[in-house]
Amino acid sequence: MARRPNPVAASSYHLAGITLSLAFLAPLAWAFLSSLKPAAEARQPPLPPWPTTGVTVENYITLDGYGAGFWSHASNSLIVTLSTVVLTVIISVLAGYGFSRFRFPFKGVFFIMILSTIMIPFQSILTPLFLILSKAGLQNSLAGLVMIYVTLQLPFSIFMMRNAFDAVPIEIEEAARVDGASVLTVLIRVMMPLVAPGIITVAIFAFLAAWNEFLAALIFLTDQDKYTLPVLIVAVRSGRYGSIDWGSVQAGVTVMMIPCVILFLLLQRYYVRGLTAGAVK
Amino acid sequence: MTAPPTPQMPGPMIDLRAVRKSFGALDVVHGIDLAINKGEFVVFVGPSGCGKSTLLRMIAGLEDVSDGEIWIGGRDVTDLDPSRRGIAMVFQSYALYPHMSVKDNLGFGLKLARTPADERDTRINRAARMLQIDGLLDRLPRALSGGQRQRVAIGRAITRDPLLFLFDEPLSNLDAALRVATRVEIARLHESLPDTTMIYVTHDQTEAMTLADRIVVLRSGRIEQIGAPMDLYERPANLFVAGFIGSPAMNILPARTGPEQGSLVLADGTTVITDAATGGPGQDASLGIRPEDFHVADGTVPPLLSGRVELVERLGEVTLVHVGLDVGGTVIAKLPGTVAPGRGERLALAARPGKLHVFGSDQRALPPARR
Ligand SMILES: Nc1ncnc2c1ncn2[C@@H]1O[C@H](COP(=O)(O)OP(=O)(O)OP(=O)(O)O)[C@@H](O)[C@H]1O
Ligand SMILES: [Mg+2]
Numbered sequence: 150m151a152r153r154p155n156p157v158a159a160s161s162y163h164l165a166g167i168t169l170s171l172a173f174l175a176p177l178a179w180a181f182l183s184s185l186k187p188a189a190e191a192r193q194p195p196l197p198p199w200p201t202t203g204v205t206v207e208n209y210i211t212l213d214g215y216g217a218g219f220w221s222h223a224s225n226s227l228i229v230t231l232s233t234v235v236l237t238v239i240i241s242v243l244a245g246y247g248f249s250r251f252r253f254p255f256k257g258v259f260f261i262m263i264l265s266t267i268m269i270p271f272q273s274i275l276t277p278l279f280l281i282l283s284k285a286g287l288q289n290s291l292a293g294l295v296m297i298y299v300t301l302q303l304p305f306s307i308f309m310m311r312n313a314f315d316a317v318p319i320e321i322e323e324a325a326r327v328d329g330a331s332v333l334t335v336l337i338r339v340m341m342p343l344v345a346p347g348i349i350t351v352a353i354f355a356f357l358a359a360w361n362e363f364l365a366a367l368i369f370l371t372d373q374d375k376y377t378l379p380v381l382i383v384a385v386r387s388g389r390y391g392s393i394d395w396g397s398v399q400a401g402v403t404v405m406m407i408p409c410v411i412l413f414l415l416l417q418r419y420y421v422r423g424l425t426a427g428a429v430k
Numbered sequence: 431m432t433a434p435p436t437p438q439m440p441g442p443m444i445d446l447r448a449v450r451k452s453f454g455a456l457d458v459v460h461g462i463d464l465a466i467n468k469g470e471f472v473v474f475v476g477p478s479g480c481g482k483s484t485l486l487r488m489i490a491g492l493e494d495v496s497d498g499e500i501w502i503g504g505r506d507v508t509d510l511d512p513s514r515r516g517i518a519m520v521f522q523s524y525a526l527y528p529h530m531s532v533k534d535n536l537g538f539g540l541k542l543a544r545t546p547a548d549e550r551d552t553r554i555n556r557a558a559r560m561l562q563i564d565g566l567l568d569r570l571p572r573a574l575s576g577g578q579r580q581r582v583a584i585g586r587a588i589t590r591d592p593l594l595f596l597f598d599e600p601l602s603n604l605d606a607a608l609r610v611a612t613r614v615e616i617a618r619l620h621e622s623l624p625d626t627t628m629i630y631v632t633h634d635q636t637e638a639m640t641l642a643d644r645i646v647v648l649r650s651g652r653i654e655q656i657g658a659p660m661d662l663y664e665r666p667a668n669l670f671v672a673g674f675i676g677s678p679a680m681n682i683l684p685a686r687t688g689p690e691q692g693s694l695v696l697a698d699g700t701t702v703i704t705d706a707a708t709g710g711p712g713q714d715a716s717l718g719i720r721p722e723d724f725h726v727a728d729g730t731v732p733p734l735l736s737g738r739v740e741l742v743e744r745l746g747e748v749t750l751v752h753v754g755l756d757v758g759g760t761v762i763a764k765l766p767g768t769v770a771p772g773r774g775e776r777l778a779l780a781a782r783p784g785k786l787h788v789f790g791s792d793q794r795a796l797p798p799a800r801r
Binding site: 321323324325327328329330331334342343 | 490491492511512513514515517518519521523524525526527528529538539542543586590596
């Protein structure tokens with residue numbers, strides 16, 4: 150006998166789902182709608198959230214006119230973010246694999262030391278970092294910023310990747326070794342696909358952290374041309390003639406959201422993917 | 431399978447020379463010497479934890495050798511990476527690559543060896559037909575049953591056409607019926623690959639008896655006996671092997687050597703005449719009788735042992751009778767299925783002197799006396 154869904158339960162389920170979706174989507178829509186308001190209206194109290202005196206893209210044009218131009222800053226942000234993602238993934242995959250599979254002296258101590266850096270408040274090491282970076286000639290450079298971001302991302306990422314590798318049965322790796330694969334081949338052709346969900350998680354976290362990071366970018370980038378988008382938006386906010394340009398801020402926010410939204414839409418399913426099912430037993 | 435070793439070398443296919451293994455302070459394998467010829471099917475048996483897997487994994491190169499040497503195909507491979515030893519291994523847990531289809535699982539080793547695609551396909555298809563998994567080639571491992579997974583694991587080893595095939599308890603995750611079927615298939619596989627040497631680890635003595643050309647019985651990292659299955663069955667070298675091979679296990683009774691050559695005196699003073707060279711009188715010894723070597727004493731021969739029936743297990747073609755002996759202790763007799771003594775009944779058992787096993791005070795089998 151097929152069970153017919155209870156109509157009350159089904160509709161309340163959908164109602165709850167729709168309400169939650171609206172709650173999460175509202176701020177996004179708000180930012181987007183506000184970015185379309187003309188300058189005069191943008192300075193008014195923010196209700197209603199949609200433009201009432203006509204729609205305009207002037208805020209986007211203002212945004213582009215600031216500093217070295219929007220695309221220049223967006224590419225700063227992209228360079229920093231993508232470099233952070235790539236470096237974080239490479240290092241955390243290698244380190245996680247090492248911590249998971251190799252035996253070496255003081256392994257546990259090293260691992261705890263790496264993890265414990267999560268507990269150090271970032272603000273407290275700003276001064277030493279500044280000194281180190283200027284000694285190394287990396288202050289006011291995107292490369293220096295990338296190094297800071299990667300360092301901050303690594304403890305969590307290594308932890309994540311070690312757990313991902315731990316979850317893969319060792320026999321799979323041994324089978325590949327016997328099949329004729331070198332250590333590196335095993336890592337790339339067998340292990341990487343199996344820990345892909347972990348890699349994607351690490352990459353998403355690194356992406357979001359680097360894309361949205363503000364404090365370090367503000368402090369270490371002194372040259373306006375090198376600003377990343379978060380710093381640019383704050384600079385835009387103060388406006389050109391002392392007044393606050395809310396419209397352009399909302400335009401900046403809207404543009405900054407786009408990659409994040411795309412990333413989530415593309416990769417969300419990997420979060421819950423369990424690839425190892427059926428490998429052993 | 432890079433740099434395939436030259437199999438034409440004279441001498442054994444595999445040569446273990448004083449191989450030892452310790453994990454930290456724990457000695458697991460104590461100096462094993464063993465030569466295995468090309469095409470042989472050798473089974474390692476022994477109780478759990480005796481070091482069977484460790485020994486196999488050292489041959490595969492998955493475990494470092496603490497001391498000694500391993501030679502395969504005339505090469506010293508002691509320090510060679512597993513990927514370069516030209517071997518294939520079937521794991522107890524199958525260890526299929528979960529992200530690859532059955533076909534890619536079978537072809538992975540060939541791909542690594544840069545085998546041309548058409549030859550790869552030929553070999554994959556041949557192995558798949560042989561194991562009757564040719565309908566499953568496009569599936570992922572998670573969409574297979576346990577038995578099918580095990581076939582793929584075996585197929586993955588076959589396609590590479592290795593010199594040496596290693597199996598570590600490949601059947602222990604299968605149910606009883608499938609285990610028998612797969613066992614027969616492995617026996618057939620061995621027949622169809624007469625040049626391939628196989629080493630098979632199990633603690634199932636039926637698998638050992640049916641598959642092996644030679645059995646290596648291990649205990650606590652030492653070889654207790656090496657021999658053809660029937661050799662071990664008929665002439666166990668010591669009490670351990672006697673108890674390990676055969677089911678139900680050989681009955682063992684404590685005894686002392688008697689005054690005459692070959693005579694044993696049991697606990698109650700009964701004298702038993704055997705073929706063994708028992709040496710001088712008054713030494714500790716053990717008398718061993720396999721359950722299937724007993725028959726009911728019918729009056730034409732003097733009974734060997736008698737006692738009271740404690741338990742009767744009727745298995746159909748045979749009946750297992752547990753007899754509480756007058757001399758103390760219990761023996762199991764495997765009698766024809768038609769025999770069904772009642773519980774508590776008295777039963778006299780006999781056995782031919784040639785079927786009696788005698789072990790000395792050092793637990794070693796005593797050789798037959800020369801007449
Ligand atoms: N990596 C290891 N570290 C420490 N001890 C180990 C390790 N691997 C195995 N041992 C020990 O070595 C001994 C032999 O293990 P092994 O796996 O070879 O036994 P086995 O004969 O295969 O047993 P089973 O029939 O249960 O599989 C055991 O006492 C085991 O605890
Ligand atoms: Mg084992």
